Amino acid sequence: MQRVNIVLGGQAGQGVNTVERILIRAFKQSGYHIYATKEYMSRVRGGLNTITISVGSSPIRSYREQIDLLVPFTTGVIDWVAPRLTPQAIILGSDTFLDGTPPTEHVFALDWDEEDEKNFKKELNTLCAGMVTALFDIDQNLVEELVKEAFDDKQASIVEKNLKALHYGWTQGEKLKNDQNCTFTLGTDNSVNDQTLLNGSEAVAVGALSGGCNALSFYPMSPSTAVAVFLSQQAQNFDLVVEQFEDEIAAAGACIGTWYAGGRGMVTTSGGGFALMEELISLSGMSETPFVLHLAQRPGPATGLPTRTAQGDLNLVLHAGHGDFPRTIFAPKDIEEAVQLSARAFAMADKFQTPCFILTDEYFVDTYYNSDQVSLPEMEPLQIIESPEDYQRYQLTDNGISPRALPGHGQGVVIANGNEHDEYGDTTEEITLSAAMPEKRMRKQQQMIDEALQPTLVGTKDYSTLVISWGSTYNTLKDAVESCAIPGLALLHFSQVFPLPKSITDYLNQAQQIIAVEQNFTGQFADLLQRDYACRIEQRILKYDGRALSCEYVSEQLNALVKGGHHE
Incomplete structure (x- = not known):
């Protein structure tokens, strides 16, 4: 076999994400190529969530529906994923959860009694990790360390209970191998150990840091919030300000203010949040203030399917804001490119003094895989000048790009104006300038086309x-x-x-x-x-x-x- 698709199914609140983190790191550190993605309901508790972990002897980058090994740890999972099951699929778990009508005959109930099931009810996720890793002959000591790491912020009694669940699951997995010949044989690759493991949200965040991001503003909205969470965890390491604002409008305004003052700001949001920011997008366009925004798409309209994936916001971003002004829209094709393009977004926004957008989606931000192709681009310095005494912030130029200065950096006054303005930035309705300024702003578009990425x-x-x-x-x-x-x-x-x-x-x-x-x-x-x-x-x-x-x-x-x- 070159690839095994493992699917874990459980309720929100059962630690589905915890077992995912344990397993993907266990597989990677054991020399397996991994790919993991998830689908989950918009519930704090309950519902049905599934995680697909593909394990292989060579790199895996794509999503396949087929299930080779299913481990349900709640009722209803089998019927939920039934279309993905093949006659060869293996299903194992407590007989309490093996309901439904799967198309496979390879269904194995765990050999445990009611007392065991009751004892480990809260630790089913860790028990499943033990079972699965046993089937792949992963070193038990390695998994123990990963479990300790996963629960290092918990009480010692909780850590100990999870280690017992891990060992119990391991014993069950060994019994399945011996009694049912239930095992998976894959080649390993020692180079995997030195590769980088990232998901899409982390890749966007790492790229932003590489681009010099020093201020992230946001208002929480799935699935974009993962970028803010990761950057908040890294804030002290990178002299980074991460601020949750009272609403999306304030978050967008803070990003504009950051760039005006000489910082490099980014906003992370999703479709409904972005809809509230559109007036600020226009302000960036008129004031020619750089602006970087990451938008993780989900199905709309309105609240739609807040934890699902879509590519439905292209038109929203393409036409956001009233009036005409240039913009750049990136949509990274993979995790490696997300690092590069997120950094490039900062360089493009700075160079052309325009909004720049990074479009991802729920599937992308929640997908992991290992890679040796992740490289950090060098940060490009801000393209700013020291303002002369007679500084013209909106000087008419052949390419439409005016020299940008920062307030207090030089002798001149720096004006950023959301009204139409003259070259100094003072509001005007003079007919010649009312035509010259839009023409100046749109002249940037041709140079942006010349620098556009090839497909x-x-x-x-x-x-x-x-x-x-x-x-x-x-x-x-x-x-x-x-x-x-x-x-x-x-x-x-x-x-x-x-x-x-x-x-x-x-x-x-x-x-x-x-x-x-x-x-x-x-x-x-x-x-x-x-x-x-x-x-x-x-x-x-x-x-x-x-x-x-x-x-x-x-x-x-x-x-x-x-x-x-x-x-x-």
């Missing part, structure tokens, strides 16, 4: 069918396209969705058939391409149920749309 082409260069995608869907689509035996098929993936590079025309003109794949109802990026490049994209694979895009789903859809397509 990534996967597959044959002599393609006839082109799959178009953007953001976090890259690895899953890459896997699906490469596994489909469809002649002339290629994937064109965008990590910068606005503005787009000039080369996009050549890519689109070569294709005889274009298929857009997006996680929204209308195909927002496809509509953008049709609007700006006069191409027709009638075939679209659109998923909008809040669940992650899987290799199986994409492969099935592609084979249905492309004539003659079939699997190898």
